[in-house]
Amino acid sequence: MTAFLALIDRDLRLAFRFGADTLASLLFFILCGSLFPLALGPSPDLLRHMGPGIIWVCALLACLLPLDRLFSAELEDGSLDLLMLTGPAPAAVAFAKMAAHWLTTGLPLLIASIPLGIMLGVKGSELPLLLFGLAMGTMSLSLLGGMAASIVLGARRGGVLLPLLVLPLATPVLIFGAASSYAGQLATSPAASLDLLGACLFACLPLCPLAAGQGLKAAVG
Amino acid sequence: MTSPSDFPMPPTPERLLDVEDVTVFRGDRLVLDGVSLTLDAGDAMILTGPNGAGKSTLLRTISGLRRPDSGEVIRYGSLAWLGHQDALKPGLTLAQNLALAEKLGTSSLADALDALDLTHLTDLPARLLSSGQKRRAAFARVMLSGAPLWLLDEPTVGLDVASIERLGAVMAAHRAKGGAMIVTTHVPLPLDNTRSHELPSLAHVESFWLS
Numbered sequence: 484m485t486a487f488l489a490l491i492d493r494d495l496r497l498a499f500r501f502g503a504d505t506l507a508s509l510l511f512f513i514l515c516g517s518l519f520p521l522a523l524g525p526s527p528d529l530l531r532h533m534g535p536g537i538i539w540v541c542a543l544l545a546c547l548l549p550l551d552r553l554f555s556a557e558l559e560d561g562s563l564d565l566l567m568l569t570g571p572a573p574a575a576v577a578f579a580k581m582a583a584h585w586l587t588t589g590l591p592l593l594i595a596s597i598p599l600g601i602m603l604g605v606k607g608s609e610l611p612l613l614l615f616g617l618a619m620g621t622m623s624l625s626l627l628g629g630m631a632a633s634i635v636l637g638a639r640r641g642g643v644l645l646p647l648l649v650l651p652l653a654t655p656v657l658i659f660g661a662a663s664s665y666a667g668q669l670a671t672s673p674a675a676s677l678d679l680l681g682a683c684l685f686a687c688l689p690l691c692p693l694a695a696g697q698g699l700k701a702a703v704g
Numbered sequence: 705m706t707s708p709s710d711f712p713m714p715p716t717p718e719r720l721l722d723v724e725d726v727t728v729f730r731g732d733r734l735v736l737d738g739v740s741l742t743l744d745a746g747d748a749m750i751l752t753g754p755n756g757a758g759k760s761t762l763l764r765t766i767s768g769l770r771r772p773d774s775g776e777v778i779r780y781g782s783l784a785w786l787g788h789q790d791a792l793k794p795g796l797t798l799a800q801n802l803a804l805a806e807k808l809g810t811s812s813l814a815d816a817l818d819a820l821d822l823t824h825l826t827d828l829p830a831r832l833l834s835s836g837q838k839r840r841a842a843f844a845r846v847m848l849s850g851a852p853l854w855l856l857d858e859p860t861v862g863l864d865v866a867s868i869e870r871l872g873a874v875m876a877a878h879r880a881k882g883g884a885m886i887v888t889t890h891v892p893l894p895l896d897n898t899r900s901h902e903l904p905s906l907a908h909v910e911s912f913w914l915s
Contacts, residue, residue, distance in 0.1 A: 489807045493793075493800070500795035561789030568767055568785045569808055569849060704770045 486571045487579050494583030504549065509591045512545035516599045527604050534603035535613055535664035538596050542617060543653055546624040549588055550649070551642045553580055553632045558702060567703050573696030581629035581692065589621030609667035616673075616680060620660040623684045626691035627652050633698030656683050714780040718744040720853050720884045721766065726775035728758070728765055734906050735761045738775070741901050745852070745882040748875065748895050752888075753903030759888040760788065762903065763855050766886065784849035786856045790842035794831035798822065798841055801830055802848065810850030819874050820844050821867075835862035840871075847874065854878065854885035860893065869894055 498505045519537045520530055557563040557580075566576045596617055600610055631648040635641035659680040666673030714720070721743040728736040735758040743749060751759045764770040766777050767785055792801045799813070806813045817823045820840045825833060833841065839862050846854055854875075860868050872894030875885060887893065 485807050486804065489804045493796070493804055496800060497793055497795060559789075560793070561787045561791035562793075564769060564787050565785060565791050565805075565845070567769060568783065569851075570804070 487575050490566075490570065490576065490579040491583050491586070494580065495586060498583070498587040504552070505587050505591070508545045508548040508588050509595055511548055512541050512592055513595055513599060515541040515544060516603070520603070531604035531606075532668065534600060534605040535609075535668075536661050537603060538599055538605075538613065538617070539620065539657055539661045539664065541599075542592050542596065542621060543624060543650075543657055545592055546588055546621060546628055547646050547649060549584065550628040550632045550645055553584055553629060554636050554699065554702070555632075555641070558636055563699065564703050567700060573699050574692040575696075577629060577633055577695035577699055578692035581625045581695070584629060585622055585625040589618075589625055592621055593617055606667070609664070612667055612673055613664045616660045616663040616677065619677075619680050619684045620656050623656045623680075623687050624649075624653055626684075626687040627656075630687075630691040630695045630698070633695035633702065636698060636702040656680065659683065711780050711782075712778060716744070718746070720745060720747075720779070720781050721886075722776075722778040722780075723762075723766060724776045724778070726762070726765055726772040726777060728761055728770065729773050730761070736765065736772075736903070737906055739901075739903070740775075743853070743884045743886065745884055746879045747884040748879060748898045749884075749886045750889060750893070750895075750898050750900040751886060751903060752900055754905045757903040757905050759903055760857055763857050763886065763888065767855050779853065781853050782849070782851040783853040783855055784846040784851040786842055786846050786854070786859055788857055790838045791845075792830040792833075792838055792841055795829060797827050797829055798833070799826045801841065802845060805845040805848045809848035811848050813844075813848060816844040816847040819847065819877075820870060836864060836867055839863055840867060843871065843874075847878075852883045854883065854887075856885055856887045858888055858890070860889060860891050 516537055519533065523529055523533065554563065557566065567573060570576050593614055596614065597610060600613060605613060628649050631645055631652070635644045635648065638644060659676045663673040663676035663680055666676065719742065723739060723741045726736055726739045739762060741749065751762060753759055761770065765772050767783060768777070802813060814823070817826060820843060822837065822840055822844060825837060830838065830841065839859070843859060846856070859871060863871065868891070875893070875895055878885065
């Protein structure tokens with residue numbers, strides 16, 4: 484457990500040390516979201532209606548950005564060998580990296596989605612539900628993305644393969660997450676969508692680190 | 705992390721490692737052909753052989769990073785690993801780089817840094833260290849582990865004569881405490897009573913397909 488926390492601690496230090504890399508996905512998220520009003524026109528009704536969907540798609544894409552380097556930096560400098568040999572179990576190593584990914588990407592995205600939501604005209608009363616759904620969604624994306632990153636680790640053109648693997652897997656998260664965020668606008672209950680979103684998260688929670696651990700072991704072998 | 709119960713009972717109390725008839729393919733190329741060796745407490749084994757003879761592959765197989773295609777590697781104790789690369793993050797200080805190894809290991813950081821003459825560099829970012837200093841920092845990680853079996857892949861790359869002497873003293877102290885090591889090296893190490901294991905070049909062996 485101490486090793487697990489030490490690994491997260493090290494990744495957070497690295498993220499703060501190289502702030503530009505961490506900020507890149509955040510800026511991408513905000514820029515990407517700001518492009519929609521330019522393309523769709525400034526109609527407040529249209530933007531308010533599309534707002535949650537725009538935020539969900541942009542968050543999904545922004546989560547993908549840092550995945551490429553999640554494990555490959557460790558593989559290239561030999562750290563992964565050490566982690567596999569002397570660190571915690573492979574699945575725990577993978578889970579620690581996924582947790583660090585969420586803390587450095589998912590959490591800032593959540594915070595940034597508040598101003599982006601307001602900019603797109605999402606009502607203040609709808610924001611908590613959007614954030615709650617996004618919190619579960621970004622966690623699932625970190626888990627799924629970490630798993631895919633470990634699978635393509637060491638493969639040629641892995642960076643190209645990665646989105647092709649993650650995006651189809653992420654569709655249920657996107658569907659149920661966006662559906663839950665629209666409940667406020669459509670005056671329906673978000674319970675069913677949130678239940679299914681939570682189900683996605685709790686399916687990913689044990690399975691993705693286990694699969695990723697195997698991927699990491701294969702990559703160093 | 706690892707308790708003695710994680711390892712099988714050794715056939716003799718001194719035994720740390722048995723490698724039995726290990727064969728490894730890389731793709732369809734034979735890299736190691738029936739390698740057998742044993743290591744007892746206090747041993748220092750130098751792996752020799754031409755470039756591409758599989759020295760690093762043998763170390764990776766012994767460490768467990770790679771599974772042998774046939775044969776068996778039995779370790780009777782925990783191991784410490786020094787690979788080709790130093791595994792230091794350029795943006796973190798030396799102390800931060802070694803923090804994880806310190807938490808996982810049993811030895812004191814101050815002693816390891818002192819033995820390798822790194823104490824004055826503790827708070828320097830790794831990107832400012834010279835390649836020899838980085839190599840010593842990576843070696844400090846091995847010392848921190850407190851593991852009896854050391855697997856060292858070219859530990860002396862980039863080191864000056866004084867640093868190699870210092871490394872030799874650390875290795876001798878480790879052997880005196882009942883540790884053992886397998887080392888690949890191209891320069892002579894200041895070690896007494898080493899054993900050596902010659903790996904033949906298998907480049908002449910016809911490649912064939914695994915069915």
